[in-house]
Amino acid sequence: MIRSRSRYLLYIPLVLAALFFLLPMYVMLVTGFKSFAEVNLQTMWDLPQAGIKLDNFKEAYRNLAPSLGNSFLMVIPAAVISSILGSINGYILAKWKFKGADVIFPLILFGMFIPYQSILIPLVSFMRQIGLYGSIPGLVLTHVIYGIPITTLTFRNYYATIPKELLEAARIDGAGIIRIFTKVLLPISLPSFVVVLIWQFTSAWNDFLFAVALTKPEAWPVTVALNNMAGSQIIAWNVQMAGSFLAALPTLVVYIFLGNYFLRGMMAGSLKG
C-alpha cells in the first residue's frame, strides 16, 4: 500500500478511468433527455439546454415496448427453471455422487464454454422439428438448457461446502434424499439462488445470438429489436441512444441493487468460486 501524501495522486488515474467507463452512459442520457429540436450530432456532448425532455425515451419506448415485454416473458421463466434444475443437479453431484459422476460433471461444465455457432444449425432444425421455432417458449427452453452448466456448477460448489454432519443428522431423523434437500439444503440456499437467478436473468436478457436465430419478429426480445432499430435508416440516432438505455435498464437496476451477487456469478463463470 502506498502510504504518504502522494496517495491522493492515485485519484487522477481512477477518475480518468471512471470517465472512460461513464462515456457511453453519459452520451445515452444527455441525448435521451434532449428534445427532438435540440438533438444534433454536432452538439452531442452538450447538456440539454432547454430542460429535460422525454421525447426520445417515449419514441424509443413506443418502438421497443413489445420486445421489452417479450424479454421479460422469456427471461423470467428461463432464469427460474434453470436455477431449479441447477440446484437439483448441484445437490446430487455434491452429496449423492453416483458412478460416473466425475465424468458427467466436466462434460456438463464444458457446455458453458462452447461457441454456440457449433450447435446452431442443429438447434434451429431441432426447434423447427418440435414446433418451437420462432416462439418465446423455444427461446426459454434454449436458455434453460444452455444455462444448466453454470447453474449446476454454482450450486454444486455451494453444496460441497455444507458439512456432511448436517446431512447425517437429518438422515438419523429419518429424512431421505428428497427431504434432506427440501428441509435442510433449500432453506439455506437463498444466496446461491439469488446469484444464479441474477446471472441467468442477465445472460438471457443480453443474449443476441439465440434470439436472432430462433425468434420471429413478434417474439423478438429487446436485443434483436434494438439491433434492428439501430440498423434502420428511419430511426434517428438519438432515439437509438434512448433505446439502448431502455434495453440496458433492467439488468443495470439488478446490478445496482444486487451487485455483489452478480459478481459471484461472474466468478463462477471462470470456474473461480
Place this chain on the structure above:
Amino acid sequence: MRKRVDKERLLGVVMISPSILAVAIFIYYFILWSARVSVSKWTGLMPDYTYVKLQNFIGLFHDPRFSIDIRNTLLFTLLFVSGSLIVGLILAILLDQDLKGESFFRSLFIFPMAISYIVTGVAWRWLMNPAAGGRISGLNLLFDKLGLDFLINSWYTTRVWGIAFIAIPAIWQMSGYVMALYLGGLRSIPQEIREAARVDGATEVEIYRHIILPMIRPITLSALIILGHMSLKVFDLIYSIAGKQVALDVPAIYMWQVTFDGLFYGRGAAIGILLLISVAVLIIPYMRYSLKTEESL
C-alpha cells in the same frame, strides 16, 4: 441401511437425469450433428447429408474471406486480451490502495459486464463515428474540442486496421471483470507478507514487482483463457457496430452469414466446428487444471 442408500442413490440419478439428457442432446448430440453437416453437401433450404469428405474445410482455407477472418480474430484477440489484462491489473492495483470511494469505483468498473454487447455496440458506434469535417461527431468531436486533434481518426472504418478499434468497446466491457479477478487475488495475499517486505526496506514498486505480481500469475492465466475464448466467439459486438462488413469479418459472423443468409449449411457448420476446436484447445486443459486444484483444496 445399505439398501436404503442404494435406492436413494438411484433416485438421485433419476433426479439429475433430465438435465443430463438435455445436455447430452443439446450439446453433444448437436455437436455430432454439426460435424455431420460440416462434411455434407447441404446447401439450400432442404437438408442434404451427402458426404463430401473435408471439402467444406478445404474450401474455407482457400477462401480469402476466411483468411481475413483468422487475421482479424488474431489481431482482435491480441489487442482485446492484452488491453483488458493491462487495464484490469492497473485498476485492481489502484483499488488495492485502500482509498476512499473504492467500492464506488469498483462497481463502476464492473457495470459494463451487466450490459448487452448490442447496447454497447450501438452506443460505441456513435462514439466512434468516423464522419469528418462539418459532420464530425462522437469522440472525434470531443478530441477536437479538447484540442487533441491528433487523436481524431476514422475508427473502425480505418482501412486494414479497423478491427483493432473494435477492441476498445470490448476492453470497456470486460476489463472490469479482469479487475475483479485480480482484486480477489490481491486481497488474498496476507498483509504480513507486504509488511515483512517493507521492514526489509523494499519499496512499494519492488513489492509489487517481485512479490505480489508473481503471486497472482495464476490469475493472469485464467483471465487469459477466459478472455481468449470469448474473443474467438465474438459476434454481437462487431455485428452491432459494423453489421456484416467483410473488412471487420470474424468467423462467428461469417458462419452466421454463410449459413442463414447464404444457405451454405455445410460450410457454416465447418466454421462452427473449427471454432469449437479452437475453444476446446484452450478450455479443456484449463478445466482439467481448475477441477484438479479444486479437489486438492
